[in-house]
Every structure is written in C-alpha cells, then in structure tokens.
Amino acid sequence: MPRQYPHEVIKHMHTFRDRLIAWISAASVLLITLLFLWLVLDIFFKGFAGLHWSFLTSAPLNAGRAGGIAPVIVSTLLILGVCMLVCVPAGLATAIHLSEYTVRNPAAARLIRRSLDTLAGVPSIVFGLFGASVFCDLLGLGYSILSGGLTLACMVLPFMIRAGEESLRSVPQEYRLGASALGFSQYSVLTGILIPVAMPGLSIGLILGIGRALAETAALIFTSGYVLRMPESLLDSGRTLSVHIYDLAMNVSGGEANGYTSALVLIAILVMINTGARILTQRIVHEVHI
Amino acid sequence: MSLSLEHLQRLQTSPPAPLAPVMDTIIPKSTAHHDQSIAVNDVAVAYGGRTVIENINLSIRTRHITVLLGPSGCGKSSLLNCFNRMTDLIAHCSIRGSVLYRGEDIFQPDYDVRGLRKKIGMIFQRPNPFPFSIRRNIDLPLKEHGIANRDERRHILETVLQSVGLWPEVRDRLESPALQLSGGQQQRLCIARALALAPEVLLMDEPCSALDPMASSIIEELIIRLRGKYTIVLVTHNLFQAQRIADDVGLFWLREGRGSLVEFGDKEQIFSHSTHELTRSYINGICG
Ligand SMILES: Nc1ncnc2c1ncn2[C@@H]1O[C@H](COP(=O)(O)OP(=O)(O)O)[C@@H](O)[C@H]1O
Ligand SMILES: [Mg+2]
Numbered sequence: 001m002p003r004q005y006p007h008e009v010i011k012h013m014h015t016f017r018d019r020l021i022a023w024i025s026a027a028s029v030l031l032i033t034l035l036f037l038w039l040v041l042d043i044f045f046k047g048f049a050g051l052h053w054s055f056l057t058s059a060p061l062n063a064g065r066a067g068g069i070a071p072v073i074v075s076t077l078l079i080l081g082v083c084m085l086v087c088v089p090a091g092l093a094t095a096i097h098l099s100e101y102t103v104r105n106p107a108a109a110r111l112i113r114r115s116l117d118t119l120a121g122v123p124s125i126v127f128g129l130f131g132a133s134v135f136c137d138l139l140g141l142g143y144s145i146l147s148g149g150l151t152l153a154c155m156v157l158p159f160m161i162r163a164g165e166e167s168l169r170s171v172p173q174e175y176r177l178g179a180s181a182l183g184f185s186q187y188s189v190l191t192g193i194l195i196p197v198a199m200p201g202l203s204i205g206l207i208l209g210i211g212r213a214l215a216e217t218a219a220l221i222f223t224s225g226y227v228l229r230m231p232e233s234l235l236d237s238g239r240t241l242s243v244h245i246y247d248l249a250m251n252v253s254g255g256e257a258n259g260y261t262s263a264l265v266l267i268a269i270l271v272m273i274n275t276g277a278r279i280l281t282q283r284i285v286h287e288v289h290i
Numbered sequence: 291m292s293l294s295l296e297h298l299q300r301l302q303t304s305p306p307a308p309l310a311p312v313m314d315t316i317i318p319k320s321t322a323h324h325d326q327s328i329a330v331n332d333v334a335v336a337y338g339g340r341t342v343i344e345n346i347n348l349s350i351r352t353r354h355i356t357v358l359l360g361p362s363g364c365g366k367s368s369l370l371n372c373f374n375r376m377t378d379l380i381a382h383c384s385i386r387g388s389v390l391y392r393g394e395d396i397f398q399p400d401y402d403v404r405g406l407r408k409k410i411g412m413i414f415q416r417p418n419p420f421p422f423s424i425r426r427n428i429d430l431p432l433k434e435h436g437i438a439n440r441d442e443r444r445h446i447l448e449t450v451l452q453s454v455g456l457w458p459e460v461r462d463r464l465e466s467p468a469l470q471l472s473g474g475q476q477q478r479l480c481i482a483r484a485l486a487l488a489p490e491v492l493l494m495d496e497p498c499s500a501l502d503p504m505a506s507s508i509i510e511e512l513i514i515r516l517r518g519k520y521t522i523v524l525v526t527h528n529l530f531q532a533q534r535i536a537d538d539v540g541l542f543w544l545r546e547g548r549g550s551l552v553e554f555g556d557k558e559q560i561f562s563h564s565t566h567e568l569t570r571s572y573i574n575g576i577c578g
Contacts, residue, residue: 103381174418178480180379181414182431182487183407192430197421 043267047260055261060228063252064244069262071230075145075238076214076269078231079224082149083213087160088206090153095164096190113165119158127155128219136223143237148224152213160209167201168194196285203281207274214270217242241266327352327491327521328373333387335368335377343368343549346387348540350491355513355522357532360542365549366525367495369542373523374410374493375403391491408435410491411484416500417476419468419483424460427468427479428486435487450482454512474505478512491521498531510535529573533561541569 054068061067102109131151141147171194179189195202217240225237226247239247245262248255327350334344343365350356358366368377375396377383388395396406419427428447437443447464451457456478460471468479477497484492494513498506514535516522526532532539539560541552553566564570 172418174414174416175420177376177379178414178418178420179430181374181376181407181412182434182483183404184431184434185404188434192434193420 040267043260043263046257047262047264050257050261051264056265059230060258063255064228064248064258065252065254066258069241069244069258069265071228072239072241072244072262073265073269075224075231076240076266078145078234078238079149079152079220079240080210080213082146082234083152083156084210086150086153087156087209091157091160091164091205091209092202094157094161095168096194098161098165099168100186100190100194113162116158116162120162123218124155124216125218127151128222130154131219132222141235143223143225143227144235145224145231145238146234148220148238148240149234151219151223152216155216155219156209156213159212160205163205163208164198164202167198167205170201171197199281199285203277206281207277210273210277211270214240214266214273215242216240217246241269325352326350327391328523329390329393330369330372331388331390333369333372333385333389335365335372336384336386337380338382341548343542344386346551348551348554350521350523351538352490352521353518354537355517355524355535356538356540357536358523358525358540358542359529359532359536360527360549360552361544362527363549364542364544366527366542368549370493370495370523370525373491374407374412375401376412378403408487409489410493411487411489413477413480413484413492413494413497415496417473417480419471419476419479421467421469423465424468424471424479425464427483431483432486446486450485451479453485454478454482455508456482472505473501474508477501477505477509481509481512489520491523492516494522494524496525496527499526499528529575533557541572543568543572 056068056073057070058068059070060072098109098112102112128151131147131154135141135147135150136143141150175193175197176189179193184192220240220243224239226239226243227237228239228244229236231238241262245259245266248259248262329349330346333346334341336342346369348356358369360366368383371377371380372385372389373391373396377385385397389397391406391410394401396403420430422430425447428450429443432443432446437446448457448461451460456475459475468476471479477500481492481497497513498509501509510531513522513524517535517537524535536557538554538556540554541560542549543552553560553564553569555564560569561573564573
C-alpha cells in the first residue's frame with residue numbers, strides 16, 4: 001500500500017536514530033573511560049616504582065630529582081586547609097543569603113550572581129596577580145602559605161557559592177512553608193531541613209572546589225612561592241604538589257620520575273579527601289531520604 | 291510538658307463534644323467571647339498592589355468546621371494564609387484590616403508568630419512531609435518546640451499517628467522514608483505532624499484535592515472525627531464536600547476580578563435558607 005510507505009520510513013528512521021544515539025553515547029562513555037584509565041595507568045606505572053614510604057617522609061634532594069616530598073605534602077595540606085577554612089563558612093553563608101534572603105530584592109541577587117559567575121570564569125593567573133598585590137604586598141604576608149591559601153580561597157569561593165546556592169534553591173519551597181507553618185524559626189528551617197536536604201549538592205560543590213584548589217599552580221607561584229623547605233609556620237613559603245610537579249616537568253632535567261610519583265601521590269590525596277568528604281556528608285544526610 | 295498533657299486531654303475527649311452546639315443556643319454570641327476563635331475584620335489582601343480579595347468580615351467558631359467555599363482564584367487561600375501569618379513569607383503580599391485570634395490582633399508588630407503557628411496548624415494542598423523518616427517528621431517539630439524527652443516524643447508520635455489512623459499502617463516502619471507513603475498516607479502524616487503540637491486550630495487548604503477519591507474520603511472522615519476537638523478552617527472548591535462536613539460556610543466569588551465574600555453563615559442558612567441569589571444559584575448548580 002503506497003500510503004503506508006512514508007509512515008514505514010519514518011518508523012524505520014526512528015528506530016535507526018534511536019539506535020544511533022544509544023550507540024554514540026555508549027561509544028563516548030567507553031572512550032572517556034579508556035582515556036581516563038590510560039591517564040591513571042600511565043601515572044601509576046611511571047610513578048609507582050619511586051613510591052616508597054621514605055618518599056613521603058623525607059625531604060627532597062637535588063631540586064627534587066632525588067629524595068622525597070614531605071615538605072611539599074605538608075605545604076599542600078596547609079594551603080588547602082587555609083583555603084577551605086575560609087571557603088566553607090563564607091561560601092555557605094553567602095549561598096544561604098543568596099538563596100534564602102534575597103526574595104524581596106531579586107535585582108540585587110541577580111547582579112551578585114552574575115558577578116560571581118564572571119569571577120568564577122576569571123583565569124587563575126589573574127587571581128595570582130591580585131593575591132600577590134593584596135595579600136603579599138599590601139597586607140604584608142609575603143610569599144607564604146597564608147597568602148597562597150587566601151588567594152586560592154578567592155578563586156574557589158565564587159564557584160562554591162554558586163554551587164551551594166543552586167543546591168539550596170533546589171530544595172522544594174513546600175518544605176520551607178511546611179516547616180514555617182509548624183512554627184520553626186528561620187535558623188531551624190535552615191539547619192533542620194534545608195542544609196540536610198541540600199547536603200548532597202553542597203558536598204559535590206565542596207569536592208569540586210577541593211579539586212580546583214589542589215590542581216592550581218598559576219595562582220600559587222606568585223603568592224605562596226616555590227620554596228622546598230619544610231614550612232615552620234603559615235607565614236613561610238611553601239610549594240604545593242601541583243607546583244612541584246610543574247617544576248619537575250618543566251625546569252628540572254631528570255625530574256620526570258619523581259614528577260610522576262608526585263602526581264600519583266596527588267591523585268591519592270584527592271581520592272582520600274573526596275572519600276572523606278563523602279563519608280562525612282553521608283553521615284550528616286543519613287536521615288534524609290529523597 | 292504542658293504541651294503533651296494538654297494534647298492528651300484533647301485527644302482523649304471522646305468524639306464530637308455534644309456541648310458545643312447546645313452552648314450556642316444558650317449563650318448569646320456576643321457575650322461568648324471564647325466561642326469565637328478567629329475574627330476577621332474588613333480584611334483585604336494584595337500582592338504587589340493588586341488587591342485580590344477585600345471587605346472580608348467573618349468569625350470562626352471554636353471547635354467547629356468552617357468551610358471557605360468558592361471557585362478557584364477568588365482568594366480563599368490568600369485569606370487562609372492570613373490566619374497563621376504565612377503571608378509573611380510571600381513576597382510583596384500586604385494585608386489591610388485586622389485578624390484577631392482569641393481577641394488579639396495577630397498582625398501587631400511584636401506578635402509571637404512562632405507561638406501563633408504552634409497553636410494554629412496548617413495542612414497544605416499537596417502533602418508535604420519532610421524527606422526524612424516518618425518518625426523524624428513528627429520528632430523535628432516537637433524538638434523545635436522544646437520537647438527534649440525521647441519517651442515523651444515517642445508517646446506523642448504514637449498518639450497522633452493513632453488519631454489519624456496511620457499507626458496500624460506504619461508502626462513497623464517508623465524509620466522508613468515518609469515519601470514512600472502513598473499520597474493519602476502522606477497527607478494523614480502531615481495532619482498528625484500538625485496535631486503533635488497540640489494546636490487549637492487547623493487550617494486546611496484543599497487537603498483532598500491532590501488525592502484520589504478513596505484517599506480523599508478517608509481524609510474527609512478524619513476531618514469529621516476531629517470536629518469538636520479542634521477549630522477547623524477548610525478551603526475547598528467542592529460544593530459537595532462542603533455540604534458533607536461544614537458547620538459554617540463562607541461563599542466566595544469573583545466580582546470584577548476581585549474576590550469577595552458573598553455570604554457567611556451556618557450550614558442551614560447557606561444551604562437551605564439563603565436569600566442570596568448568587569448563593570442559591572451556586573447551590574442549585576446553576577453557576578460555578
Ligand atoms: N504569591 C502570589 N503572588 C501574586 N499573586 C498571587 C499569589 N498568590 C495568589 N495570587 C493571586 O491571587 C488570586 C487569589 O488566589 P488564591 O488565594 O490562591 O485563590 P484560591 O485559593 O481561591 O484559588 C489569584 O488571582 C492569584 O493569581
Ligand atoms: Mg487555593
């Protein structure tokens with residue numbers, strides 16, 4: 001029957017397109033997984049040979065070609081600690097303000113949001129220059145872990161605020177109304193309902209923020225420097241793992257082996273921190289059932 | 291402490307207090323001050339300058355069911371939201387006139403709103419249990435209002451779940467997610483959650499309209515069982531529901547884009563003896 005012909009074709013096209021889409025998405029998943037595996041295995045095989053306990057606990061020798069990375073690990077954790085100590089409370093507070101307290105002034109909120117989005121897209125080297133002039137020079141903190149951590153905080157904050165705000169705003173309005181109608185104070189609505197319900201989103205924001213901070217090099221070279229000594233206080237200079245890897249790869253001939261091992265350590269730290277953050281938030285969200 | 295005792299007393303008073311209607315006839319309305327729970331005087335509600343309802347005068351009788359009836363969009367919810375000051379949460383919402391609860395103007399600047407909302411519970415159109423366990427849904431508001439004793443909370447939990455008929459259905463799974471319950475069960479949990487605070491008044495905004503007929507009739511029976519123990523103000527656009535459960539009825543209508551109260555009175559007057567033309571045609575199914 002000629003009349004059914006076009007219909008048949010469309011039907012056929014549908015199933016063909018459907019299959020094509022399924023095929024393409026499966027292929028890209030496979031591709032990405034393979035790339036990622038390759039990356040991890042590459043680092044693993046090139047870096048694992050150098051990974052001994054002493055590598056983690058001893059000081060570097062000969063500009064990092066030999067010895068370990070103990071001071072680098074300590075500096076990394078200190079800089080990340082300073083950054084998160086600022087980011088978590090300030091980020092959460094600002095996110096709460098933006099999502100809960102700007103109902104009556106949406107124009108201002110929109111302006112703040114747009115500024116934050118712009119800031120989040122500013123290249124990190126610009127934050128590095130800003131940090132160098134404000135924290136190092138103006139506030140007199142010099143090349144230090146404190147300057148580096150605060151600069152990283154400036155860089156990561158816009159991103160964490162927006163992530164936090166989005167997850168708070170995605171909590172359905174009916175929970176707020178329900179809790180308020182039961183006589184909850186605003187504080188209790190926040191701590192009892194909104195934050196627990198938004199916690200999965202908040203923790204993803206935190207984990208991605210930590211990832212950004214750990215990956216950063218450009219902003220830190222200007223602010224926390226690249227001294228290889230073990231830091232004695234937050235006002236000492238110190239280099240992070242990312243900076244160390246960069247330095248071994250670019251400036252130190254014969255440093256590749258230790259560079260790979262350091263990269264392996266960096267990945268391990270990232271995985272550990274993420275797992276820790278996830279366990280911590282899961283404990284808080286334990287009672288939430290979406 | 292006082293909360294749960296008061297609460298138990300209330301729940302243990304057996305079905306509809308037969309005294310209430312009798313008292314009505316003995317005591318003239320004007321002198322029976324506590325017979326009147328909420329008084330609405332010349333109230334108007336506007337959103338950002340657009341008045342959606344005005345000239346509202348009515349009084350809600352204690353421990354009766356007052357139904358606010360009318361087609362959608364005529365401002366029933368807006369009026370209901372005034373009674374526990376939920377209007378505070380709505381941006382650009384302004385109210386004129388006064389609402390008295392037990393003789394006190396609730397819109398005074400220093401009025402204790404949290405206390406008000408503890409005494410005036412609210413049930414929403416869409417069931418809104420928190421995404422926590424069934425137990426936590428009741429526990430959270432109790433903790434919020436200072437009941438620190440676990441045994442006491444457990445006791446209230448069982449009592450209120452019993453009183454909404456949910457206890458046999460959920461007693462074995464109090465720790466499971468409230469959102470796993472069916473819509474009707476969720477709505478009953480919300481009613482239990484409100485009852486846990488031992489309120490005097492329950493505001494219900496179309497509590498059945500998001501439910502299937504079966505669940506809806508269970509909720510309706512529950513509301514009828516609560517008559518005489520709580521003052522209930524129920525919003526509905528369902529004439530038949532109003533006829534089944536109302537003691538007093540307020541009929542709302544849209545006139546020139548604004549909601550207004552056409553007639554307010556007891557069930558008899560509105561459904562049988564109304565002289566108001568609009569009311570009569572609405573009741574006889576001619577309009578609406
Ligand atoms: N938050 C709000 N902002 C602006 N207008 C609103 C808001 N809530 C309700 N309205 C308007 O007020 C009128 C009455 O609404 P509502 O009180 O919900 O009526 P009903 O409950 O009788 O259906 C409607 O025209 C509606 O569009
Ligand atoms: Mg409504």
